[in-house]
Amino acid sequence: MTKRLHPLAPCSRRGGVLVATLVAVLAVGGLSVCLLELDSTRLRRQVASIDNKRAFNLAEAGLAEGRFAVETGHTGTIGSAAAPARFGDGLFWVTATEIAPNVIGLESTGMAGTGRATLSLVVRRTSRDVAALGVFGSQQVLLGRRARVDAYDSLGARGAPKLPERFDPTSGTAVELRSNGDIELSDDARVFGDAIPGPDGSVELRDDALVTGSTSPAPLEAELAVIEPLELPAGGDLVHASGARRVIAGDGKAYGEIRVGKNSTLVLRGPLQLSTARLRVLDKGKLEIDCASGPVELHVTDWLDLHDGSKLAFPDEDTRGLRLLVSATGSRDRDGDGAVDPPVRFLADGTFFGSLYAPAARLALPRGFQLYGAAAAGILQLDDDAQIHFDVALHGADPSASITIEPLAWKVVEIPREIARDLGEDPFAALDVPKDELKPPAQAYEAAEYELDVKYVDETGVERKFKGRERDFDWRLAKEVRKLRRREEKDD
Amino acid sequence: MAAHARRRGGFTLLETLIALTVVGLVLGNIVMVTRSTSDAYDEEMSKASLELQLDQTLDRIALALMAASASSLQPLVATPAFHSTLSYSQSLGVQDGVVVHGAPERISLRIENGEVVWIERPDEPGERMATWTRSVRDFLEGELPNGIDDNHNGLVDESGLSFVIDAGLVRVLLTLEREGAGDRRLTYTRESLVRCRNS
Numbered sequence: 001m002t003k004r005l006h007p008l009a010p011c012s013r014r015g016g017v018l019v020a021t022l023v024a025v026l027a028v029g030g031l032s033v034c035l036l037e038l039d040s041t042r043l044r045r046q047v048a049s050i051d052n053k054r055a056f057n058l059a060e061a062g063l064a065e066g067r068f069a070v071e072t073g074h075t076g077t078i079g080s081a082a083a084p085a086r087f088g089d090g091l092f093w094v095t096a097t098e099i100a101p102n103v104i105g106l107e108s109t110g111m112a113g114t115g116r117a118t119l120s121l122v123v124r125r126t127s128r129d130v131a132a133l134g135v136f137g138s139q140q141v142l143l144g145r146r147a148r149v150d151a152y153d154s155l156g157a158r159g160a161p162k163l164p165e166r167f168d169p170t171s172g173t174a175v176e177l178r179s180n181g182d183i184e185l186s187d188d189a190r191v192f193g194d195a196i197p198g199p200d201g202s203v204e205l206r207d208d209a210l211v212t213g214s215t216s217p218a219p220l221e222a223e224l225a226v227i228e229p230l231e232l233p234a235g236g237d238l239v240h241a242s243g244a245r246r247v248i249a250g251d252g253k254a255y256g257e258i259r260v261g262k263n264s265t266l267v268l269r270g271p272l273q274l275s276t277a278r279l280r281v282l283d284k285g286k287l288e289i290d291c292a293s294g295p296v297e298l299h300v301t302d303w304l305d306l307h308d309g310s311k312l313a314f315p316d317e318d319t320r321g322l323r324l325l326v327s328a329t330g331s332r333d334r335d336g337d338g339a340v341d342p343p344v345r346f347l348a349d350g351t352f353f354g355s356l357y358a359p360a361a362r363l364a365l366p367r368g369f370q371l372y373g374a375a376a377a378g379i380l381q382l383d384d385d386a387q388i389h390f391d392v393a394l395h396g397a398d399p400s401a402s403i404t405i406e407p408l409a410w411k412v413v414e415i416p417r418e419i420a421r422d423l424g425e426d427p428f429a430a431l432d433v434p435k436d437e438l439k440p441p442a443q444a445y446e447a448a449e450y451e452l453d454v455k456y457v458d459e460t461g462v463e464r465k466f467k468g469r470e471r472d473f474d475w476r477l478a479k480e481v482r483k484l485r486r487r488e489e490k491d492d
Numbered sequence: 493m494a495a496h497a498r499r500r501g502g503f504t505l506l507e508t509l510i511a512l513t514v515v516g517l518v519l520g521n522i523v524m525v526t527r528s529t530s531d532a533y534d535e536e537m538s539k540a541s542l543e544l545q546l547d548q549t550l551d552r553i554a555l556a557l558m559a560a561s562a563s564s565l566q567p568l569v570a571t572p573a574f575h576s577t578l579s580y581s582q583s584l585g586v587q588d589g590v591v592v593h594g595a596p597e598r599i600s601l602r603i604e605n606g607e608v609v610w611i612e613r614p615d616e617p618g619e620r621m622a623t624w625t626r627s628v629r630d631f632l633e634g635e636l637p638n639g640i641d642d643n644h645n646g647l648v649d650e651s652g653l654s655f656v657i658d659a660g661l662v663r664v665l666l667t668l669e670r671e672g673a674g675d676r677r678l679t680y681t682r683e684s685l686v687r688c689r690n691s
Contacts, residue, residue, distance in 0.1 A: 409592075
C-alpha cells in the first residue's frame with residue numbers, strides 16, 4: 001500500500017484553486033474581449049472612413065471618364081449597376097442624361113469595400129464648329145420682309161450633292177435659327193424650323209411672319225469660339241486690278257490686304273489657307289472660290305469689304321468648300337475717306353456657298369442674297385428677300401473644330417437605394433456581379449449601335465479617319481475628335 | 493494519528509510570510525502591468541479618436557468646399573491672408589438650363605468654445621447650425637500669438653482652423669488638442685488642399 005505524499009485537502013476546499021483560477025481567467029478574458037471589441041470598432045470606423053474615401057475617388061474617376069466619353073462623342077454612360085466598370089479593387093458606373101441640348105448630366109457611383117459614393121456633374125458640350133451653332137446671331141437676329149431661313153442636306157440620301165432648289169421646306173430638314181438675344185421677323189419672313197432666342201430673349205413676329213417650329217428660348221446662352229489665328233508667312237499686299245484672271249493656290253500667306261479691282265477676277269484655289277487683314281472686292285470685281293481639289297480657309301482680321309456690284313462665284317457649289325472667318329471688330333474710318341466703316345460690309349451679288357463666321361461683327365446679307373451653308377455673326381441681318389439655306393451636312397465637317405466640355409455643376413448626391421441596402425465588404429457580391437468578367441472603364445462605354453464616321457487625332461498627333469460600325473471602333477485611340485457623324489445602323 | 497493531523501492543519505509563520513510576499517509581488521506586478529497597459533491603451537484610444545475626429549472634420553469641410561462655387565467664397569482675400577470663417581454657396585445642379593445655387597453656408601471657428609460650427613443661412617431667420625467638432629486649438633500647432641510665423645507655414649498667428657484661398661483652391665488647416673492620459677496633451681494637425689469643383 002502506497003502512502004500519499006500530499007494528502008487530499010478537506011472536501012470543503014477541493015477545487016477552490018480551480019474555481020479561483022477560472023474566475024480570474026474569465027475576468028481577464030472578458031476584459032480582453034472588451035478591449036478587442038473596442039479596438040475593432042475603432043478599426044472598423046477607420047476602415048470605413050478609408051473605404052468611403054476610396055469610393056469617393058472611384059466616383060470621381062467615373063465622372064472624369066464620363067466627361068471624356070462625352071468629349072469623344074459618346075453619350076457619357078459607362079456601365080450600369082448590373083454591369084459596372086471594374087477599376088482597381090472597386091467598381092463604378094456612370095449614368096448620363098441629356099438635360100437640355102448639349103447639356104448633359106452625369107451621375108457616377110463608386111463602390112470600394114464598404115464605401116459607397118455618388119457624385120453628379122452637369123457639363124455643357126460646345127463645339128468650335130460653326131455649323132454647330134446652326135444659323136446664329138449672338139446679339140440679335142433680324143429678318144427683313146420675305147426673308148427666309150431653312151435647312152437641307154447637301155449630301156442627300158446617297159451622299160451626292162443636292163441643291164435645295166426644289167426641296168419642300170415644309171417637309172424637309174428643320175433649321176435652328178438661334179440667338180443669345182432677340183429674333184425679329186418682318187412681314188412675311190419665314191423660318192422653316194425652330195427660332196430659338198436667348199434665355200432672356202423673345203421672338204417677334206410681324207404680319208404674316210411664320211416660324212414652323214418652336215420659339216421657346218434656349219436654356220443657356222451659346223458661346224462663340226475665338227478664332228485661332230493662322231500662322232503663315234507674310235505675303236505683303238495683293239492688289240489685283242489688271243482686269244485679268246489671277247489664281248492663288250498652293251502654300252498660303254498672310255497678306256496685309258487683298259484687293260480685287262474692277263473687272264478683275266481673283267481665284268482662290270483649294271486646298272488653301274489664307275489670312276489677310278483686309279479683303280476688299282470692289283465694284284465689278286469678282287472673287288471665285290475653286291474648291292474642286294480641296295477646301296479654302298480664309299481669315300480676315302480687320303475688314304471684309306465686298307462692294308455693291310462685286311461678285312462672289314462658287315463653281316463647285318459645295319458648302320464645305322469655303323470657311324470665311326472674320327475676326328474684325330469695331331467701326332472706324334478704315335479707308336481714310338472720313339466716313340466710318342463697319343468691320344463687315346457685305347454687298348456682293350450672287351450666291352455664297354460655305355461657312356461664314358463673324359462673331360464680333362454685324363453681318364447684313366443684302367436684298368435677295370442667298371447663302372448656302374452656315375452663318376454665325378454678332379448681329380445677323382437678312383435684308384428683304386435674302387435667304388439662308390443651312391446645310392446640315394456641315395455638322396462635324398470642320399476639320400479644325402473640336403468638342404470642348406465645360407463643367408457647370410458638381411455635387412454629392414445620395415447613393416442609390418438599391419446599393420445602400422447592402423453595405424457588405426465586397427461590392428461585387430453586393431451587386432451580385434462577377435468580378436473577373438467586368439470590363440475596365442474604357443471598354444464599358446455605352447454600347448452604341450451606330451454607323452460612325454469619325455476623324456480623330458491619335459496619341460502620336462496624327463489625324464486619322466474611321467468609318468464603320470461604332471462597336472468596331474476603339475475609342476481609346478482617339479485623343480481628340482475633330483469630326484463626328486453618327487447614324488443609326490440600318491438592319492438591311 | 494492525532495499528532496500527524498495536527499501537524500498538517502496549518503502553515504508555519506515562515507511559510508505564510510513567504511507565501512504572502514510572493515503573492516504580493518505577483519499581485520503588484522499584475523496591477524502595474526494592468527495599469528500601464530490600461531494607460532497605454534487609453535492614450536492610444538485618445539490619440540486614435542482625436543485623429544479620427546480630425547480626419548472626419550477635415551473630410552467634412554473638404555466635401556462642403558468641393559461642392560461650393562469658387563466665386564461664392566467669402567471673404568475672398570488671396571494668400572497669404574488666412575480666415576477662420578468661410579462663407580460659400582453650394583451648387584445644387586442645373587434647372588431649366590440655369591445653374592442653381594443653394595442657401596448661403598458658413599464654416600466658422602468659435603474660439604471661445606474651441607468649436608468648428610457649420611451654419612446654414614447665417615444671420616437670416618431660418619438659420620440652422622451644427623457643431624462639427626470640438627477641441628480646436630486657439631492657434632495652429634506650433635504657432636504663438638507673437639506676430640511671427642513660428643511654425644514656418646507662411647501664415648502669422650493663424651488660428652486653430654484656418655482657410656487660405658488661392659484661385660479656386662482652399663487650403664484648410666486644422667489643429668485639435670485634448671488632454672490625454674496622465675495629463676499629457678495630445679495635439680494633432682492636418683492640412684488639406686481643396687479645389688472648388690464649381691466655378
